[in-house]
Amino acid sequence: MSRATNKSICQTMFLSTASVLLLAVAALAFVPAPAAASMTCGDVMNLSLPNTQILSATEVTTPVPHCNVVGVIDKRTSAQDPDHFTYGIGFELNLPDSWNGRFEMMGGGGTDGSLRNPLGSAGTELSQGWAVASDDGGHEDAPGNPTLGWIDDDNNAGGAAHFGVDEQARIDYGYNGIGQTTQVSKQIIEDYYGNGPQYSYLWGCSNGGRDGMVASQRFPDYFDGVVAGNPGFDLPRAAVTEAWNEQQLAPLATSTDINGQPFLPDTFPPQDLEVASAAILSACDGLDGLVDGIIDNYTACTDDVVYPALDAYTCSPTGAHGNTPHGGTCLTAAQVSALKRIYAGPVNSHGRPLYSSWYWDAGIWDPPTAFGAGFGAWNVSFFGPPNVNTAINLTLGAGALPMIFTTPPVVTPVSGPNGQEAFMFHYNFDTDAPKIFATTSEYPESAMDFMTAIDFMDGKRVDLSPFANHGGKMIIYDSLNDGIFSAVDLVNWYNSIHGAHADDPQSFVRLYLIPNMAHCGGGPATTSFSANLLAAITGWVEQRQAPQQIIAANTNTSSPFPSGAPFDPRVAANFPTNGTRPLCPYPEQTRYSGSGATNDAANFVCVSPGHDRSRRH
């Protein structure tokens, strides 16, 4: 599978997540009086904007009449890139004829590199009268945008991650693309309508969630509201973890792929991930008082609780099948060992943690009817032909780690015996991992500098006081089964806000953790909540109504869990099929009230689990 194809699948998944079936909005937020344009759409072509070229301005009738603007900021020819490619911050802005005064900057995804039609990350903002912008992160992936007219891919040198050889392109991807596009978009809005935005928002998931968290620190006055989903706020360290995970699975491989590297899909076929899910559920599902396939008391689902269950599901060396998985009833000792090392997080040879541990979660398997980019898709397999590794860690991740997050970049071809897969399987956690913190004269900002929302120079304390003082509000959501970003890492970030200048983080940042959901959606989970989230953030910003529980729905008409082995029959029976559950603001967790239908949020409450037992390192 080509890099571009794999990336487009990732983006398609993201978009489908953002436009999932939406719930009816329970509370309508204040909507400002509509405003109309003070110039024609074509006049936008004539605006004078610093370092900006408007390339097209087109009247469009759907989903509502609007002016679609495409442009580029800081277009240049790179002197640093050996290919001397054209770079620039491509952007797209939709200006509705009837504007409600709101502006949304959409966060990006993956390694960016393309323009998405800016409809809004909840899928409905433009339709509701918002002005919405998107950007390409400062580089263009193949096939490229025809209006922009350039691409920055080189399969012999990083593929879609090739832009990592250019320092300015790294910075544009890290934070400057969002910052510049927001400023230019606000100027165009002011020129077009005669007024700037009354309220400004940023909403994104994955790398787009990172965009939101980074913006709250680098550009604390730009946005009144931020929604950060599955945020890669600590992305370089997560990328190191991608290499760690693949190296834990590699010894389990029994064949090699077309690049001569360990072929991972056979290490954890779907039925084995089912067994892992059943094992974890056997230990932790009932800790919240309801056996339903959902581990709401994830803080109590510790290694001490899970390890005995994994042992109980380990194939017996002297059993009928020996130490061999067979049709979904047990795991090999090697599989269990790999899982323990992966969930504990990467360490160097001195045992020093390089990222974070992970919460154990039942979404580790990928049910055919609710597939999502969770554990399996990132670590094991993400579709594709035989003999080709398709785990996202070995495609998207394997381009980003050497080219973007390592300084200086290790120029790596996409495929071949010395390609991106080989880089991941040979990654050294003593000598390579520190390079995410490294700088050189040609690359003066380290990956941890330009990518993250962590101030490492301040003892890991997070200072969000400028954003808080601006009046900014942020809602973060994350999956407990995210295959790439650990929710433990995010919880530790959230807890680090305590004691910083903003003493009450709940007053302006709320965190929602979603069991079983995969990366930005999918999985056997309550994944439909975009409309309620949109109402929550606008209500918080514009009416000062702090969000409490947010209702999420599972729209599947049957449980993705089978009604029998290897799962407890109560799992499928009590799963919220075609129903709703409340998402609770951390540290509160969801609990069944003890009576009533298990697919009705009305029968669930948010409770404090007492004390946080999150594993920390």
Ligand code: CA
């Ligand atoms: Ca449960």
